[in-house]
Amino acid sequence: MQEASRHPYPAPAAPDDRLPVTILTGYLGAGKTTLLNRILSEDHGRRYAVIVNEFGEIGIDNELVVDTDEELFEMNNGCVCCTVRGDLIRTLHGLLARPGRFEAIIIETTGLADPGPVAQTFLVDQSLLARTRLDSVTTVVDAHNIRRQLEHSADAAEQIAFADQIVLNKTELVGAEELPRIESLLRGLNPLAPIHRSRRADVALDSILNRGGFDIDRIGTLMQEAPAPHAHDHAHEGGHSAHAHHGHECEEDHDGCGHDHATACDHECGHDHDHHGHEHEHAHEASHIHQSGISSISLTSHRPMDEARISHWLGRLVTEQGADILRAKGIIDVAGDDRRLVFQSVHMLLEGDWQRPWRPGEQRCSRLVFIGRKLEEKGLPQAFEACAAESP
Template sequence: RKGKFDAIIVETTGLADPAPVAQTFFMDQDVSDAARLDAVVTVADAKWLSDRLKDAPEAKNQIAFADVIILNKIDLVNEAGLNEVEARIRAINPYAKVHRTQNCAIPISEVLDRKAFDLDRIIEIEPDFLEEGHHHHHDEEMQSVSLRTDRDLDAGRFLSWYSDLIQAEGLNILRSKGILSFKDDDQRFVLQGVHMILDGAPQRPWEPGERRESRLVLIGRYLDVPSLQAQFQACVAG
């Protein structure tokens, strides 16, 4: 198939911020017409990641931004060490899929065609392990926040608050994803963001018997979690 590609893999330098590459797909019409952003994959060194998280802010950015994390060189670290480094990853980003590998040996299907930026897949934003009650580290700088309510939101109030938040705090909010139930609207609204760049649309009607709830996930640095929770709840329709 001359001139046709199954996929294009953009490999950045070792300590690069992935966000500008991702934003291109939201902002550049020529790029988004020809290709879709599939997933951000980060390779982490099991032996040295904890040190890099202390001295290289870009390393923390890459972990926070990733959809798939390949925890490599697991043969150099014992089980306790692996659990420790994975806990540090989870403290920064509970939502990425983590694979433990040697020599990055992993089925290609786990890395390609993940559809992590597909609005139809945003529903998969709830990490299983949180419900299993796993204890994990707290990262002082980088947090993930999951906001939730089973009451309908006021669409105007929510969208106004959210756009103001992204404009004010967008540099500190690396990724955001949400599924929202708006009052007097029979369609689920889904959204995602990369820093200040937002993408959102009605997705499909709520199905009969489906629990109408709103969930918004933010991953970023120095987030004021109690304030965000209060502001989100203030968007509930009267």
């Protein structure tokens, strides 16, 4: 990744053969330990290095341990597990000094409430960038207790907001009619992260590992897979076409604006319905049940963007306000160019690239998603619309 003050749109990278890194987070009792036990003990044919804060919390049976030393535990399925007893970077370099023993790294953030600093370690340390790539921030959520946790903990909200995928665990403890409401609550904090339902962390490992969630070449595809926001909170101003959708997702699985049919953008922002008088159950709760001030805003516009304006705005935004913007992703229709411009940011780190051309018959529009604190105060819809290109 590049810093926002440098080149926000670097040249395409060569094929990536670096070790993928998954950061596994979640509030106390969510089920991270159960998921880690599965990764370390199942005969899945892969070799993972798993870094945890305190090995004693994992509770691996002695017969699973093949060899041990002070910090490294090798399992009989080829995985290794080590503890963080000091600096994370030192531990990582110690693992990387053992070439050929594993194909991927998983870091469990017990005791580290905010996954942001761990993720940034892999985005700014040049020696780690050369050998590893951040693949995913996976958050495990306790379906039975998440409402209570969000009421009392900003940490729980941040873990969900920062994730690029969510494992909704302990679903057997929640009624079938309640699960869609809980998922709507989670999407209010993070509209882009897919949600995997599980019992005792029984999610298929293939579905959560080697995801490519931070791969700029896949951002456009991942955004297409996410449900489009429900247009219940329009930001009309002087005829502008940009719409802001705050903190609530509809439960229908609509495509994003990059999909191959022309109705996707039309559904999201092409109709001028008045939804303010309609009661969306739990919409207010989804935005404000927690005390952290974290919410999400989705911006959509049919007007082509001016490349210089949009680049300058995004760079300035993450540089000046990146501490409050946890994650951001977007697909941008740039005036005068047939390609899609795709970007993502993690706090004050911004990366973007030109992707495939818009397909014939594909509805061209720009869609940006911001996840962070106090977003309503940052004037994002107005600033976004000011980046539109002048009409011919």
